[in-house]
Amino acid sequence: MGENEEITRVVAFIPALNEEDSIANVINRIREVYKDSESRGFKVELLVVDDGSKDLTHVRAKEAGAELVRHPWNLGKGCALDTGFKWAAGRGYRFVVTLDGDGQHDPRDIRTLFQASEDYDIVVGTRLGDLANMPTKNKMGNLLSTRWISKAARTHVGDSQSGFRLIPVKVWMDLDLTTTGFETETEMLIQAGRKGYRIGAVPVRTIYTGEENSKFRAVRDSLRIGSVLFRYWCADLISRRGRAKAR
Numbered sequence: 001m002g003e004n005e006e007i008t009r010v011v012a013f014i015p016a017l018n019e020e021d022s023i024a025n026v027i028n029r030i031r032e033v034y035k036d037s038e039s040r041g042f043k044v045e046l047l048v049v050d051d052g053s054k055d056l057t058h059v060r061a062k063e064a065g066a067e068l069v070r071h072p073w074n075l076g077k078g079c080a081l082d083t084g085f086k087w088a089a090g091r092g093y094r095f096v097v098t099l100d101g102d103g104q105h106d107p108r109d110i111r112t113l114f115q116a117s118e119d120y121d122i123v124v125g126t127r128l129g130d131l132a133n134m135p136t137k138n139k140m141g142n143l144l145s146t147r148w149i150s151k152a153a154r155t156h157v158g159d160s161q162s163g164f165r166l167i168p169v170k171v172w173m174d175l176d177l178t179t180t181g182f183e184t185e186t187e188m189l190i191q192a193g194r195k196g197y198r199i200g201a202v203p204v205r206t207i208y209t210g211e212e213n214s215k216f217r218a219v220r221d222s223l224r225i226g227s228v229l230f231r232y233w234c235a236d237l238i239s240r241r242g243r244a245k246a247r
Contacts (some may be wrong), residue, residue: 007038010166011088011096012107014066015080019101020055021050025228026099027064030107038109045108047087048101051080053056055138057101077215078177078184093169100163106205113166113202120200121171122192124157125164127206145225149186152232153193158201160189171197182216183224190232203219 001241012030016023034044046066050058054075067081081098088096095122097113099105109125116123149160163185168183175191195200 005044007041008044009043009093010110011047011093011190012110013084013096014045014097015049015051015077015084015102016053016057016101017051017074018053018055018057020057020060022103023057024060024064025104026101026103027061027066031065033107043110047084049080049084051075056198076180077182078180081184085169089169089173095166095168097166098163104207105164105209109204112204116200116202117166119198121168122199123166124159124199124201125162125204126159126201127162127204135175148229149189152229155193156200157189157193157199160186164204179228181224182221186225
């Protein structure tokens, strides 16, 4: 690599809640995959936002060598995401790749997401091409939510429930997000799509061990996602009626 060639720096960002059993392994896998990548112009830096864990997540993350920000109590995944993007913005990073802290995502696909960013603003790692290996309880919900969220976003979003995404910092900072939990990931896609940002999807490998430590609560969080969709549906309905009256 020449002296004047710019290194692309990407933040691998893990919002974590009570992941003491898996967080170090996730960090170590990322570090191992990208340990020599700087010589090829691609550097992955690690950030964990501990969203008020009651276990030793923060200790394990620091021991494994990640940058760490801690919330004093659990504020919700949306708040953890916002903290991470503001951290990245304050340090001049352009790109963030979000990963879950339970080890489902293969770190080799970080580069896959980044390569797709040449054609898209936001890149979602989709698991929907591998439905055979997806737990049965996830399949129908993911397919239906992706369909309805794509309608609300006015563009196809790929896999609406995937937490494995590349998002430019400037895109996140351009959105006016009002939610604080898992539904923030939905609201982000809807707002970004409506603002004209290009959302693409690329197939990624997903590691299902049967021991995933998902914090998604099917009833509560599905209702919250539904409320986001309903809010945007109502806003569209009011807008259409307003235009009709103005004619």
